[in-house]
Amino acid sequence: MAIYKAPLEDMRFVLNDVFQAEHLWSSLPPISEVTRDLSDAVLEEAGKMVENLLFPLNRDGDEEGCHFEDGVVTTPKGFKDAFKTYAENGWTAFSGNPEFGGQGMPKSLAVLFEEMMHSANSSFALYPALTNGATLCLDAHASDELKQAYLPKLYSGEWAGTMCLTEPHCGTDLGILRTKAVPQDDGSYQISGTKIFITGGEHDMVDNIIHLVLAKLPDAPAGSKGISLFLVPKFLPDAEGNPGERNGVAAGSIEHKMGIKGSATCVMNFDSAKGWLVGEINQGLACMFTMMNYERLSIGIQGLGLGEASYQSAVDYARERIQGRAATGAANPDGAADPIIVHGDVRRMLMTMRALNEGGRALSAYVGIQLDLVKFSEDEEARRKAADRVALLTPVAKAFFTDRGFETTVLGQQVFGGHGYIREWGMEQFVRDCRISQIYEGTNGIQALDLAGRKVTRNGGRYVESFLAEVRHWIEENGQEAGLDGVREPLVAAVDRLQVATEELLRQAGDNPDAVNASAVEYLDLFGYVTYAWLWAMMMVNAAGRDDDFGRAKMITGRFYFERLLPRGEALARQLKAGAETMMSLDADLF
Numbered sequence: 001m002a003i004y005k006a007p008l009e010d011m012r013f014v015l016n017d018v019f020q021a022e023h024l025w026s027s028l029p030p031i032s033e034v035t036r037d038l039s040d041a042v043l044e045e046a047g048k049m050v051e052n053l054l055f056p057l058n059r060d061g062d063e064e065g066c067h068f069e070d071g072v073v074t075t076p077k078g079f080k081d082a083f084k085t086y087a088e089n090g091w092t093a094f095s096g097n098p099e100f101g102g103q104g105m106p107k108s109l110a111v112l113f114e115e116m117m118h119s120a121n122s123s124f125a126l127y128p129a130l131t132n133g134a135t136l137c138l139d140a141h142a143s144d145e146l147k148q149a150y151l152p153k154l155y156s157g158e159w160a161g162t163m164c165l166t167e168p169h170c171g172t173d174l175g176i177l178r179t180k181a182v183p184q185d186d187g188s189y190q191i192s193g194t195k196i197f198i199t200g201g202e203h204d205m206v207d208n209i210i211h212l213v214l215a216k217l218p219d220a221p222a223g224s225k226g227i228s229l230f231l232v233p234k235f236l237p238d239a240e241g242n243p244g245e246r247n248g249v250a251a252g253s254i255e256h257k258m259g260i261k262g263s264a265t266c267v268m269n270f271d272s273a274k275g276w277l278v279g280e281i282n283q284g285l286a287c288m289f290t291m292m293n294y295e296r297l298s299i300g301i302q303g304l305g306l307g308e309a310s311y312q313s314a315v316d317y318a319r320e321r322i323q324g325r326a327a328t329g330a331a332n333p334d335g336a337a338d339p340i341i342v343h344g345d346v347r348r349m350l351m352t353m354r355a356l357n358e359g360g361r362a363l364s365a366y367v368g369i370q371l372d373l374v375k376f377s378e379d380e381e382a383r384r385k386a387a388d389r390v391a392l393l394t395p396v397a398k399a400f401f402t403d404r405g406f407e408t409t410v411l412g413q414q415v416f417g418g419h420g421y422i423r424e425w426g427m428e429q430f431v432r433d434c435r436i437s438q439i440y441e442g443t444n445g446i447q448a449l450d451l452a453g454r455k456v457t458r459n460g461g462r463y464v465e466s467f468l469a470e471v472r473h474w475i476e477e478n479g480q481e482a483g484l485d486g487v488r489e490p491l492v493a494a495v496d497r498l499q500v501a502t503e504e505l506l507r508q509a510g511d512n513p514d515a516v517n518a519s520a521v522e523y524l525d526l527f528g529y530v531t532y533a534w535l536w537a538m539m540m541v542n543a544a545g546r547d548d549d550f551g552r553a554k555m556i557t558g559r560f561y562f563e564r565l566l567p568r569g570e571a572l573a574r575q576l577k578a579g580a581e582t583m584m585s586l587d588a589d590l591f
C-alpha cells in the first residue's frame with residue numbers, strides 16, 4: 001500500500017535554514033507577524049490534515065471517480081465531507097487577502113502546503129487550487145463590488161472557482177476562441193459558448209461555483225487582442241448575497257480520463273448566461289494570466305508532490321521486499337534473501353527520486369519567496385527584480401517539476417516491479433495522476449516556448465543574465481564553504497554551460513525562425529538542471545555543519561545530484577547546439 005507522511009523536516013530545513021524565511025518575512029510589513037514558530041506549527045497542522053483527512057480518500061477516490069447524471073456532478077464518496085472540514089478549518093483562506101477574509105499567509109509557506117496537498121490527494125487538491133487562482137485574479141482585476149460579493153464566500157469555502165479557457169477547437173491558441181459576450185443595458189453581459197476540460201466546472205462540494213470565462217465581444221479585434229474576461233456564477237447572488245436564481249450555465253458531461261479521476265473535468269455550456277466584466281474590455285488574457293501564472297506554479301507543484309508520495313512508498317517497499325543478495329554478501333543472512341534496497345540499481349532509482357524531489361522543493365520555495373517580494377516588498381527595485389525572476393522561473397517550475405515528477409513516479413512504480421503495475425498498490429495511480437500535469441495549464445512544450453521565446457530571446461536574454469549574475473554572486477560569496485567540496489567546479493561549469501547555451505539560442509534565433517520552437521524543451525531542461533544544481537549547492541552549504549542523519553543524507557544526496565543528474569545538462573547543451581535543421585527538413589507528408 002502507498003504511504004505518505006508530510007516531509008516536515010525537509011520543508012523546515014528549506015524554509016528556515018536555506019532561505020531564512022522568517023528574516024525575510026519580518027522585513028515585509030503585511031506578513032511581518034509570521035514567525036518561524038508560527039510557520040512550523042502551520043506546516044505541522046497541514047501535515048496532520050493531509051495525512052488524516054485527504055490521503056485516506058486518495059485510492060478510493062481514484063477507483064470510484066466522479067459521477068454525472070442530468071447535469072449533476074457528484075464527487076467520490078468522502079470528498080464532500082472532507083471539503084467541509086477543510087474549509088471549516090480555514091485552509092481555503094490560507095493565502096487570501098485579509099481585507100476579504102483571507103489569512104494572508106506568505107506564498108513561500110503556501111507552496112509547501114500545496115505540495116503536501118498534491119502528495120496526499122491530487123484530485124482533491126485541484127478544487128481549492130482553481131479557487132485560489134480565481135480569487136487572486138478577482139482580487140487583482142475585479143471591481144470593488146464584485147470583490148465584496150464574491151471573495152469572502154470563495155475564501156470561506158462556501159463557493160468555489162473555475163478557469164474557463166479551453167474550447168473544442170482551441171486550447172493552446174486562445175486567440176481563436178468563439179465564446180461570445182453581448183453587452184446588456186444593465187452593464188452585465190450575456191455569455192454564450194462551450195468550454196471543455198473545465199476542472200471543477202460542476203460538483204457537489206459547494207453552494208455556488210464561480211466561473212472565470214474568456215469570451216469575445218461582437219466587435220472585438222481578431223486574435224488574442226480581442227479577448228475579455230467575465231465572472232459568471234452558477235447561481236446569481238440574491239439581495240442578501242446568497243445563491244439565488246440559476247444562471248444559464250450547466251455541465252453537459254464529464255470526461256473519462258487516465259488519472260485525477262476524483263477531479264471533475266467538465267464540458268460547460270454557457271447559454272446566454274449573465275456575467276460581469278473583470279478588468280478592461282479586450283484585456284482578458286492579461287488579467288487571466290494572473291490566474292494562469294498561479295496555476296502554472298501550482299501544477300508544477302502537483303508533479304513535485306506526486307514525486308514525493310511515490311518516493312516515500314518506494315523506499316518503504318524497498319526496505320521490505322526481499323529478492324536476491326547484496327553484491328558484497330548477504331545483508332540479511334537469517335532471511336531467504338536481502339531487501340532490494342541493497343541493490344545498486346534500486347538505489348539509483350531511489351536516489352534519483354530523492355534528489356529531484358528535494359531540488360524541486362527548494363526551487364518551489366525560492367519562487368514562493370520571489371512572489372512574496374513581488375507582493376509585499378516596499379522597495380520598488382526589489383519588487384521589479386523579483387517579478388523578473390518569477391517571469392523567468394514560472395515556466396521552468398511548471399514544466400521541469402512535472403517532467404521530473406513523471407520520471408519520478410515511473411521510477412517509484414519500477415521499484416515495485418510487477419506490483420507497481422497492479423492497482424491496489426497505488427503506484428500506478430501516482431503515474432496516471434502525474435501525467436496530466438505535463439499536459440494541462442499549457443503543455444510543457446508551450447512552457448518551454450514561453451521560456452525560450454518570450455522570456456529569453458524576445459528580451460535579449462536580460463532575465464537570464466540577471467539570474468545568472470545572482471547565481472555567480474552567490475558562488476563568489478559561498479564558494480569556499482566546506483559543504484561545496486567536490487561540487488564547486490561542476491557548479492561553475494554548469495552555470496557557464498547555461499550561459500553559452502543562452503547565447504547559442506539567441507544566435508540561432510537570429511538566423512532561423514524555427515530555432516526557438518525546435519530547441520525550447522532542451523533549453524528548459526538544461527535550465528532546470530542548472531537551477532537545481534545551484535539550489536543543491538545552497539542546501540549542501542547549510543547541511544555541511546550538521547552532525548546528524550538529516551545532514552549526512554542531504555550531503556550524500558547532493559553529491560549524487562552533481563555526479564549522476566547534473567551531467568544530463570551536457571547532452572542537452574549538445575542537442576541544442578545541433579539546431580533545428582534535421583527536425584524541420586523532413587516534408588510533412590514523409591512523416
Ligand SMILES: Cc1cc2nc3c(=O)[nH]c(=O)nc-3n(C[C@H](O)[C@H](O)[C@H](O)COP(=O)(O)OP(=O)(O)OC[C@H]3O[C@@H](n4cnc5c(N)ncnc54)[C@H](O)[C@@H]3O)c2cc1C
Binds near residue numbers: 164169170172173441
Ligand atoms: C484533465 C484536464 C483538465 C483541464 N483543466 C482545464 C481547465 O480547468 N480550464 C481550461 O481552460 N482548460 C483545461 N484543460 C485544457 C488544457 O489546458 C489543454 O488541453 C492544454 O492547454 C492543451 O490544449 P489542447 O488540448 O487544445 O492541445 P493543442 O493546443 O491542440 O496542442 C496539441 C499539441 O500541439 C502542441 N502545440 C500547439 N501549439 C504549438 C506551438 N505554437 N508550438 C509548439 N507546439 C505547439 C502542444 O504542445 C501539444 O503537444 C484541461 C485539460 C485536461 C485534459
